[in-house]
Amino acid sequence: MSFSRRALLSVDWRLLAAAAGLAALGVLIIYSTSGMHASLLRRSLYLKQATWMVIGLFAMALLCLFPYRTTWHIAYLFYGVLLAALLLVALLGRTGMGAQRWLSIGSFAIQPSEFMKLSLILLLARYFEDRREQLNAPRVFIVPILLTLLPAALVLRQPDLGTAIMLLLISASILIMMGLKIRWFVLLGAVGSAITPVLWHYLHDYQKNRILVFLYPDMDPMGAGYHVAQSKIAVGSGGLIGKGWMAATQSQLNFLPENHTDFVFAGLAEQGGFFGSLCLLLIYAYLLSRGLRLARDAHDLFTMVTSFGIVSMFAWQVVINIGMVTGIMPVVGIPLPLLSYGGSSMLMNMLAIGLLLSIQKSRYQY
Numbered sequence: 542m543s544f545s546r547r548a549l550l551s552v553d554w555r556l557l558a559a560a561a562g563l564a565a566l567g568v569l570i571i572y573s574t575s576g577m578h579a580s581l582l583r584r585s586l587y588l589k590q591a592t593w594m595v596i597g598l599f600a601m602a603l604l605c606l607f608p609y610r611t612t613w614h615i616a617y618l619f620y621g622v623l624l625a626a627l628l629l630v631a632l633l634g635r636t637g638m639g640a641q642r643w644l645s646i647g648s649f650a651i652q653p654s655e656f657m658k659l660s661l662i663l664l665l666a667r668y669f670e671d672r673r674e675q676l677n678a679p680r681v682f683i684v685p686i687l688l689t690l691l692p693a694a695l696v697l698r699q700p701d702l703g704t705a706i707m708l709l710l711i712s713a714s715i716l717i718m719m720g721l722k723i724r725w726f727v728l729l730g731a732v733g734s735a736i737t738p739v740l741w742h743y744l745h746d747y748q749k750n751r752i753l754v755f756l757y758p759d760m761d762p763m764g765a766g767y768h769v770a771q772s773k774i775a776v777g778s779g780g781l782i783g784k785g786w787m788a789a790t791q792s793q794l795n796f797l798p799e800n801h802t803d804f805v806f807a808g809l810a811e812q813g814g815f816f817g818s819l820c821l822l823l824i825y826a827y828l829l830s831r832g833l834r835l836a837r838d839a840h841d842l843f844t845m846v847t848s849f850g851i852v853s854m855f856a857w858q859v860v861i862n863i864g865m866v867t868g869i870m871p872v873v874g875i876p877l878p879l880l881s882y883g884g885s886s887m888l889m890n891m892l893a894i895g896l897l898l899s900i901q902k903s904r905y906q907y
C-alpha cells in the first residue's frame with residue numbers, strides 16, 4: 542500500500558465531514574437570519590464566518606499532518622503564552638459590548654480566552670501523564686485546580702462569565718475522570734454557597750439580571766428577559782417541521798437579538814423545527830461519540846485525557862447553549878460550537894477537531 546493511500550485511509554473522513562458540515566450550516570443560518578432590513582455590516586457577517594471556516598479547515602488539516610504528541614511537548618508553553626495573552630487583554634485589550642476580551646492583531650481581533658479552553662485540556666493531559674504513578678494521592682490534584690482558577694479569574698475579570706464557567710467545567714470533568722472524589726466537589730460547592738453573597742457583589746448588573754430572569758422568567762420581559770422570551774418564541778414557532786429556509790421572521794425582523802451568536806440555535810429551530818433541531822443534535826452526538834471512542838481506545842494517558850477533554854468541552858457548550866436558548870439555563874454567553882458567529886471560537890473548535898483527527902491517524906498507524 543502506498544504512503545499516500547495509507548495516509549488517506551488513516552483520516553477519519555466522517556468526523557471531518559461532521560465538523561465541516563456543522564461549520565457550513567452555521568454560515569447558512571447566519572445568512573438566512575440576517576434579514577433584508579439589516580445593515581450592510583450585519584448582512585456581511587456570513588462572509589466573515591465563511592472566511593473563518595476556511596481558515597479553520599486549513600488549520601485543522603495542518604494540525605492533522607503533525608504527530609499528535611507534538612502537542613505534548615508544547616502544552617506548558619501554549620498555556621503560558623495564552624496566560625500572558627490574557628494579562629495583555631487586561632492591560633491593552635480591545636473593548637466591545639461592555640467587555641474587554643480581544644487583542645487586535647492588524648485587522649484581526651483574537652479572543653485568547655477561547656484558545657485557553659483547548660490549552661487547559663492539553664496542560665492537564667500533560668500534567669497527569671507526567672504523574673500517572675501518583676494519581677492515588679489527593680495532593681496531585683491541587684496544582685491542576687490552581688492552574689484552572691488562575692485563567693478563570695482573569696477571564697471573569699474581562700468580564701466573560703460563560704468562558705470562565707467553561708474552563709471550570711472542562712477541568713472538573715477531567716479531574717473527576719482522573720479519580721478526584723465527588724465529595725471534594727460537594728465540599729467546594731458548599732464553600733461556594735457560603736460565599737455567594739460576596740460573589741454576588743462582584744457580578745456586573747447585567748450578569749445579576751440574567752440570573753434573576755432565569756429564576757423569575759416573567760419579571761422583565763421587555764428588558765433583561767427580552768432575549769430569552771424572544772428566543773423561546775422563535776423556537777416554539779418552528780413547530781414540528783419549521784417555517785422553512787429564509788423564513789426565520791423572529792430573526793430577520795430583529796425581534797431576536799444576537800441571533801448570529803449565542804442564539805443561533807433559535808434561528809435554526811425556527812426554520813427547521815423539531816426535526817431540524819433533532820438532526821443537529823444527532824450530528825453533535827456523532828461527533829462526541831467519535832471522541833469518546835478515541836478516549837476509550839487510547840494507548841496512553843495523554844491521548845485519553847486530551848480526547849475526553851475535547852469531548853467534554855463540546856458537550857458542555859452544546860448543553861449550556863441550547864439550555865440558554867430554551868430558557869432552562871441562565872444566559873451566560875456560551876456559543877454553540879462551530880455554528881455561532883465568532884472567528885476565535887471557530888478556529889479553536891476546528892483545531893480541537895484537528896487534534897482528534899491526528900489522534901485517530903496515529904491510532905491507525907499504531
